[in-house]
Amino acid sequence: MELKPLGNTGVMVPEIGLGVWRYSGGIEPLRRGVELGSFLIDTAEIYGTEDVVGQAVKDIRDRVFLATKVSPDHLRYDDVLRAAEASLQRLDTNCIDLYQIHWPNWSVPIQETMRAMETLVDRGLIRYIGVSNFSALQLREAQATMSKYPIVSNQVLYNLNRREIERELLPYCLMQRITIIAYTPLDDGRLATRSWFPQNWRMQAVPQVASYVGRMQALEQVATFMQKTLAQVALNWCTSRPNVITIPKSNTLARVVENCQASGWRLSPEQVGFLDAAFT
Numbered sequence: 488m489e490l491k492p493l494g495n496t497g498v499m500v501p502e503i504g505l506g507v508w509r510y511s512g513g514i515e516p517l518r519r520g521v522e523l524g525s526f527l528i529d530t531a532e533i534y535g536t537e538d539v540v541g542q543a544v545k546d547i548r549d550r551v552f553l554a555t556k557v558s559p560d561h562l563r564y565d566d567v568l569r570a571a572e573a574s575l576q577r578l579d580t581n582c583i584d585l586y587q588i589h590w591p592n593w594s595v596p597i598q599e600t601m602r603a604m605e606t607l608v609d610r611g612l613i614r615y616i617g618v619s620n621f622s623a624l625q626l627r628e629a630q631a632t633m634s635k636y637p638i639v640s641n642q643v644l645y646n647l648n649r650r651e652i653e654r655e656l657l658p659y660c661l662m663q664r665i666t667i668i669a670y671t672p673l674d675d676g677r678l679a680t681r682s683w684f685p686q687n688w689r690m691q692a693v694p695q696v697a698s699y700v701g702r703m704q705a706l707e708q709v710a711t712f713m714q715k716t717l718a719q720v721a722l723n724w725c726t727s728r729p730n731v732i733t734i735p736k737s738n739t740l741a742r743v744v745e746n747c748q749a750s751g752w753r754l755s756p757e758q759v760g761f762l763d764a765a766f767t
Contacts, residue, residue, distance in 0.1 A: 488501045488502070488503065488523065488524025488525060488747060488750045488751065489501070489502045489726070489750045489751060490502065491666070491726075491729075491730070491732055492666070493585070493615065493639055493640065493666050494615070494637060494638075494639030494640060494664055494665055494666050495637060495639070495664040496615055496639055498552075498615075500526075500527045500552050500666075500732060501524055501525050501526055501527050501732070501750070502726040502731075502732045502733065502750050503525050503722060503726070503732070503733055503734075503735070503746055503747055503749055503750045504525055504526075504527030504528065504529055504552075504554075504668070504732060504733065504734040505517055505520045505521075505525050505527065505528045505529065505734060505735075505736075505743070506529050506670060506734035506735055506736040507528065507529065507530045507534060507536040507539070507540060507736060508531070508534050508536075508670070508736055509534075509736065510534070510536050510539070510736055510738060511738050512737065512738035512739060513539065514539060514542050514543035515740060516737060516738065516739060516740050516742075516743045517539075517540065517543035517544075517743075518543055518547070519740050519743050519744070520743045520746075520747060521543075521544075521547060521550060521551055523743070523744065523747040524747065524750075525743070525746070525747050526550055526551050526552055527551075527552040527554065527732070527734070528540055528543070528544065528551055528552070528553055528554065529554040529555070529556075529585075529642070529668065529670075529734045530554070530555045530556075530578075531555055531556035531558075531587075531589055532555065532556065532557060532558050532561075532570060532573065532574050532577075532589075533556075533558050533589065537555060537574055537577035537578050538577050540553070540578060541577055541578040541579040541580065542579075544578075544580075545579060548580055552584045552585070553578060553580060553583055553584045553585070554583070554584060554585035554586075554587065554617070554668075555574050555578065555583055555585075555586060555587070556586070556587040556588065556589035556619055556642075557570045557571065557574075557586065557587070557588055557589060558570065558589055559588070559589055559590040559591070559592040560592070562588065562592045562595040562599070562600040562603075563595055563599065563600075563603075564599050564600070564602060564603045564606075565603075567600060567603035567604065567607070568603055568606065568607065571583065571586060571607050571612055571613065572612070574586075575612065581612075582611060582612060582613065582614060583612065583613045583614070584613075584614050584615065585613070585614065585615045585616075585617050585639070585640060586604065586607060586613040586615070586616060586617065587616075587617035587618055587619045587640065587642055588600060588604070588617075588618045588619060588621075588629075589619050589620070590619065590620045591618075591620065591621055591625050597625075597628055597629050597632055598632035600629075601616075601629055601632045601633055602632070604616045604636075605633065605634065605635050605636055608635070608636050609635075615636075615639045615640075616633075616636055616637070616638055616639065617638060617639055617640035617641065617642065617668070618638055618640070618641050618642070619641065619642035619643065619668075620642070620643060620644075621641050621643075622655075622656060623655045623656045623659045626638065626641060626656075626659070626660075626663075626665070627659075630663075638665060639665060639666060640665060640666040640667070640668050641656070641660055641665055641666075641667060641668070642667075642668035642669075642670055642734075643656065643667060643668070643669065643670070644669075644670060644671055645657075645667065645669035645670075645671075645672065645725060645731065646669065646671060646672045646673060646674045646678060646721065646725065647674070647678055647702070647706070647721055647724060647725075647762060647766040648674045648677065648678065648702075648766060649671075649674065650766070652667070657728065657730075657731075660730060661728075661729065661730045664730070665730070666730055666731075666732060667728070667730055667731045667732070668732055668733075668734060669725050669731055669732065669733045669734070670733075670734055672721065672722055672725050672733040672734070672735050673718055673721055673722070673735055674721075678706065678717060678718065678721040679716070679717050679718035679721070680717065701765065702765050702766050703717075705761065705762060705765035705766070706720060706721065706762065706765070709754070709758050709761065709762060712758075713752075713754070713758075715748075715749075715752075716745055718735075718742075718745060718746065718749065719745065719746075719748060719749040720749075720754070720762075722735060722746060722749035722750075723749050723750070723752070723753065723754050724754060724759060724762050726749075726750065727753065727754055727759050
């Protein structure tokens with residue numbers, strides 16, 4: 488498993504982590520992922536999966552980089568502190584490696600929330616501060632309130648079909664040495680298989696369908712040439728960006744193994760460019 492730096496912390500994390508949103512696979516797929524080098528596990532208080540993550544890492548905690556998120560409903564100073572303590576209990580650990588604001592909340596001053604996040608670092612309850620679903624503007628506003636510690640990551644939607652962050656956010660985070668944690672990197676499975684596609688649709692009657700087929704044909708062409716699966720190519724495309732890591736979710740051992748094997752090799756610049764053009 489290839490490793491990448493987390494922001495400017497000096498800590499190295501796997502470029503393919505383990506996401507657990509809508510997760511129902513139990514502890515074994517998570518433990519298998521850790522064995523394969525995918526030792527970053529990302530959860531959140533609103534996912535309802537912190538308990539199973541805590542069980543999965545119970546006797547291997549020192550080998551796992553544990554990330555979770557505070558709900559946007561809990562961004563007042565005292566609420567952040569209470570939410571972190573509750574997450575620590577559910578995760579059955581004494582420190583969260585990366586604590587992230589799940590979504591911005593315009594009704595709470597960002598300086599109040601970031602002050603609480605810095606307090607958590609001071610108290611040794613979290614190691615690093617991250618955000619999620621922040622625009623470049625929101626990220627700059629949050630950074631401006633920090634007095635002690637940096638924001639090291641921004642977890643956002645990013646995949647071949649959803650590339651909005653490339654306009655402004657991705658370049659800004661690269662410049663600021665902020666890691667992008669790409670969630671839903673397989674677009675809810677759309678980039679992993681064509682089996683969901685209704686074969687009886689007439690492409691000539693539905694331009695969007697023809698466009699979809701063209702994109703998937705490009706992905707399949709690269710996958711066939713590289714002797715990889717569609718999912719592996721789609722994940723490797725994400726991690727071809729220097730400051731991007733991904734956290735695909737899988738409920739099965741086989742899928743976890745497949746996702747982990749998306750690392751350790753690289754698409755060529757020409758292949759990345761080919762996919763960029765196909766998925767414009």
